[in-house]
Amino acid sequence: MIGLSIASTLAEHGAEPVGPFVRLSDAVAGCEQQLDGAILDLILGHEPSTEIARLLRQRKIPFILMTAHDHEMIPAELDHAPRLSKPFEEAVLLDACKSAFA
Numbered sequence: 001m002i003g004l005s006i007a008s009t010l011a012e013h014g015a016e017p018v019g020p021f022v023r024l025s026d027a028v029a030g031c032e033q034q035l036d037g038a039i040l041d042l043i044l045g046h047e048p049s050t051e052i053a054r055l056l057r058q059r060k061i062p063f064i065l066m067t068a069h070d071h072e073m074i075p076a077e078l079d080h081a082p083r084l085s086k087p088f089e090e091a092v093l094l095d096a097c098k099s100a101f102a
Contacts, residue, residue, distance in 0.1 A: 002066075002086070006039060009090055010097070024051065031055040037101035039084070042067035042074065053078055064100050 003020025010017050018035065021027040024047045031038075031052060038056055040049050040063045054077075056063045065078055068086040082100045084093065 003041075006093065009093060013094060015097075024049070027052050028055065031059065031061075035059075035061045037061060037097070038063040039066055039097075040064065040081075042069055042078070048075065050075055050077060053081070062100050064096050 003022070007017035007020055018030055018033050019027070021030050022045060024044050027044055027049070028051065035056075038052075038061055040052055040056070042049060042065060044052070053063065053065075063081060064084055065074070065081040066084040066086060067074065074083075082096060084096050
């Protein structure tokens with residue numbers, strides 16, 4: 001539900017979302033598309049999304065990490081990523097996207 005809400009909000013502000021993806025395999029396939037940026041949930045389904053983060057980095061696609069977990073739960077390799085802490089307001093989402101994907 002959160003992914004659909006984010007996609008809808010971004011579409012209302014001129015973006016062309018290609019997700020959300022609820023399974024890791026779908027997200028991997030989504031990384032093959034032309035992307036300007038991504039919003040990546042720390043846990044996708046029941047799996048950590050570190051593989052997706054690696055793919056995005058390899059393709060030099062900026063991403064925002066979205067999570068409800070405490071800082072200590074975030075893998076070190078994702079610690080540098082801009083972060084959205086769930087829950088968040090629409091204005092926070094839009095500001096984060098403008099900063100990360102400008």
